[in-house]
Amino acid sequence: MDNLPTIFLLMLIAVVGVFTLDVYLPGMPSMAAQFDVSLTQITYTFTAFSIVFAVTQLVNGALSDVIGRKPVVIGGLMIAAVATLCCINANTYWSLLSARLLQAVGISAFVVVNAIIRDLYTGVKAVQVRALVATASGVSLSIAPTVGGLLQDTYDWQGGFIVSLLLIIITLVYAAVFFEESNLRRSNAPLKIGDQIKSYLPLFSGRTYVTHVVQAMLAYTVHFSFIILSAKIFIEQLGKTPEVFGFLMIFYGAVYFMCGLTATWLAKKISSSSLIKLGGHAIGLGGALMLMIFLSVDAGSWQVLLPMAVITLGVTMTRASAITGALAPIPSQAGQGAAGLNLVQFAMAAIIATLVSKYGNDPQHAGGEAIQW
Numbered sequence: 001m002d003n004l005p006t007i008f009l010l011m012l013i014a015v016v017g018v019f020t021l022d023v024y025l026p027g028m029p030s031m032a033a034q035f036d037v038s039l040t041q042i043t044y045t046f047t048a049f050s051i052v053f054a055v056t057q058l059v060n061g062a063l064s065d066v067i068g069r070k071p072v073v074i075g076g077l078m079i080a081a082v083a084t085l086c087c088i089n090a091n092t093y094w095s096l097l098s099a100r101l102l103q104a105v106g107i108s109a110f111v112v113v114n115a116i117i118r119d120l121y122t123g124v125k126a127v128q129v130r131a132l133v134a135t136a137s138g139v140s141l142s143i144a145p146t147v148g149g150l151l152q153d154t155y156d157w158q159g160g161f162i163v164s165l166l167l168i169i170i171t172l173v174y175a176a177v178f179f180e181e182s183n184l185r186r187s188n189a190p191l192k193i194g195d196q197i198k199s200y201l202p203l204f205s206g207r208t209y210v211t212h213v214v215q216a217m218l219a220y221t222v223h224f225s226f227i228i229l230s231a232k233i234f235i236e237q238l239g240k241t242p243e244v245f246g247f248l249m250i251f252y253g254a255v256y257f258m259c260g261l262t263a264t265w266l267a268k269k270i271s272s273s274s275l276i277k278l279g280g281h282a283i284g285l286g287g288a289l290m291l292m293i294f295l296s297v298d299a300g301s302w303q304v305l306l307p308m309a310v311i312t313l314g315v316t317m318t319r320a321s322a323i324t325g326a327l328a329p330i331p332s333q334a335g336q337g338a339a340g341l342n343l344v345q346f347a348m349a350a351i352i353a354t355l356v357s358k359y360g361n362d363p364q365h366a367g368g369e370a371i372q373w
Helices: 003-024 025-033 037-065 069-088 091-121 123-150 156-179 195-199 207-237 242-269 272-298 299-328 331-359 363-370
Strands: none
Touching: 003 069, 003 091, 003 123, 025 037, 025 091, 025 123, 025 156, 037 069, 037 091, 037 331, 069 091, 069 156, 069 242, 091 123, 091 299, 091 331, 123 207, 123 242, 123 299, 156 363, 207 242, 207 272, 207 299, 207 331, 242 272, 242 299, 272 299, 299 331, 299 363
16 A cells, blocks of 8 residues: 555554543542542543543644644644653642643644545545554554553553553654655635634535534444443453453454454445445444344353444444545545544543443443453
8 A cells, every 4th residue: 555654654643542542541540549539530531631632623633734734743742742741740630630631632633644644545545544544543442441451550550651652752753754744735724713613614514524424423432432331341240350351352452453454445345435334234233233132141241242343343334434525525624624523523432431431330440440450
């Protein structure tokens, strides 16, 4: 595939973006104890990160259309590195929360991934590259809490942030050395924040853009919901040990990887619209299978993972094609288009995290305490 160094960079940025989001979940109980606050208050560092991450992408996306992708990537990763270091050295709850908010501002440079793909690729290649990047992101999201749990005994809750910092620095150095600016169609839009926000209105008034954004959001929500609920499902409800839970999530990450490769291969064979329809059918079929299993038998780990594998195949097919469909008609606004799409996706993620924390019997607590290996 063309331009492998850039594709590798896109995968690195995608991994950093979601890895930083949830790698520290297993350390939440330890953080609550150290800072003498409730677990719910610690959960706010997750929810607040998601909200700020989603909103600041609007600025970074529009900014990348005007000044280019590379300055946004480099600047964002530098901010993220400083903020992550502050997270590691936080000695109060409020200093941790503030550092997480700053970290979200930096990591929101993640938005340029889809814009860069739109700059460099169209049609089938765009879907294929996007499927690879989404696969890297999905695998990272799946296994990040397990990595954080493995580091818990040695580095306490700071372990997840230490790994995040290393990943950010590696990505920053790689971007500075190997990334060549991809935005050759600079926008003439003003840099005023108010004008930037207003410029998003025409995007969300377009039926094609909104339809594809909703499709991508729904597919992402399915995957994200499973990750958030995984500890509750496997440890609390199915009674699995922390070690078994960790291996199951690694297995799920491998399944996501294989599904991503399958979606990449299918993109060569059928159109994007057909891939979205096929993905939707796979998600529906997997959900129906899981419901039937839970209603008819005493479900075990494999009875959850097998239908989830079908759902995951649908997710990987739908997201890559839907994002490509959303950005294809707007090459000069690819940064803004990607930012609007990510805003919807991650705002929904923040809502899910809040609802699960409030009504799901604190799954982060379940996962966090249990994955202290």
